[in-house]
Amino acid sequence: MSKIKTIEFKDEKLFLLDQRKLPTDYEFFVCETFEDVDFAIKDMVVRGAPAIGAAAAYGVVLAARQFMKYDKEDFIKRMYEACNVLYNSRPTAVNLMWAIKRMRKVLEENRSLETEEIYEKLREEADSIFKEDLSTNKKIAEFGNSIVPQKAIILTHCNTGALATTGYGTALGVIREAFYSGKDIFVYADETRPRLQGARLTAWELAQEGIPSKLIADSVAATLIRDGKIDLILVGADRIASNGDTANKIGTFMLSVIAKVYGVPFYIVAPTTTIDFDIESGKEIKIEERSAEEVTHISGVRIAPEGIDVYNPAFDVTPGENITGIITEKGIVKKPFKENILKLRE
Numbered sequence: 001m002s003k004i005k006t007i008e009f010k011d012e013k014l015f016l017l018d019q020r021k022l023p024t025d026y027e028f029f030v031c032e033t034f035e036d037v038d039f040a041i042k043d044m045v046v047r048g049a050p051a052i053g054a055a056a057a058y059g060v061v062l063a064a065r066q067f068m069k070y071d072k073e074d075f076i077k078r079m080y081e082a083c084n085v086l087y088n089s090r091p092t093a094v095n096l097m098w099a100i101k102r103m104r105k106v107l108e109e110n111r112s113l114e115t116e117e118i119y120e121k122l123r124e125e126a127d128s129i130f131k132e133d134l135s136t137n138k139k140i141a142e143f144g145n146s147i148v149p150q151k152a153i154i155l156t157h158c159n160t161g162a163l164a165t166t167g168y169g170t171a172l173g174v175i176r177e178a179f180y181s182g183k184d185i186f187v188y189a190d191e192t193r194p195r196l197q198g199a200r201l202t203a204w205e206l207a208q209e210g211i212p213s214k215l216i217a218d219s220v221a222a223t224l225i226r227d228g229k230i231d232l233i234l235v236g237a238d239r240i241a242s243n244g245d246t247a248n249k250i251g252t253f254m255l256s257v258i259a260k261v262y263g264v265p266f267y268i269v270a271p272t273t274t275i276d277f278d279i280e281s282g283k284e285i286k287i288e289e290r291s292a293e294e295v296t297h298i299s300g301v302r303i304a305p306e307g308i309d310v311y312n313p314a315f316d317v318t319p320g321e322n323i324t325g326i327i328t329e330k331g332i333v334k335k336p337f338k339e340n341i342l343k344l345r346e
């Protein structure tokens, strides 16, 4: 089991492993207010759909601590405002909205209680969200491992490990499970421009546990796939529409097209909390656009000329027809996705 502590709530503070600093520096960013959490999500101190959901939930707990000194009416008003700020901290990963909706529901159901009691209820709910994700990841990994052949060479994109969740991971969780079950697998990890989650985070997680792997530039993947060097592609998700269209880190769609051309199995790995049952297709998914600096600079060093215009979408949408299956904690969803995804709705 991965020992990486991505998120920890203790002493009324939220400790986030600062993923902007990895792999060279292992430092924690300490959140004492919900504004600190909002910044941490926006600036990708913490990132990854389930991880930002859990962090945002604790952001609501911190807000309750901040506003306890006000009278009840003011407390409730400020709490809803804080929930709204956190809900909008990043637009694509639906786990964030799902977590805030759960926290808002607890706030609504308990608004007649004293503020200290509301704080305790919110703390319990955030802890539940945290623990549920951990157990969900393990179930996902077990289902996922069932489709990993012995000695498989696996390609993965971005970071979907313990750093993107509350522990273990989604696609990288399946890779961990296959490795620890003795399948003698090998991993190619895309560096994942521009924020380099693969180079900085996935490579770090793989190295921490001695999982045989090689880091590649994103543009190498196509040749490996063409040359029959990849047996399986496992990637994460930020929002899955009810027809199976999936928003994930930019570059995922391109991989899915190449996988389809060369007949390589291409799986999305995600908890059902990443499914947005309220949208019909990927067309409805808002794709976050991030700053030009993420593309024109690496670690603060300019690599592109001043004044150049930049288009920097953080995600793209892979159509369901390019996806072999969606690995969840409730099993592996195959086509027809619309029919089979809706069966997952509780």
Ligand SMILES: CSC[C@H]1O[C@H](OP(=O)(O)O)[C@H](O)[C@@H]1O
Pocket (backbone or CB within 6 Å): 047, 048, 049, 050, 157, 158, 159, 160, 161, 164, 165, 170, 171, 197, 235, 236, 237, 238, 248, 249, 250, 314
């Ligand atoms: C297990 S969710 C991981 C998912 O989130 C990443 O995006 P970001 O690093 O911008 O938060 C990426 O899309 C991963 O697949």
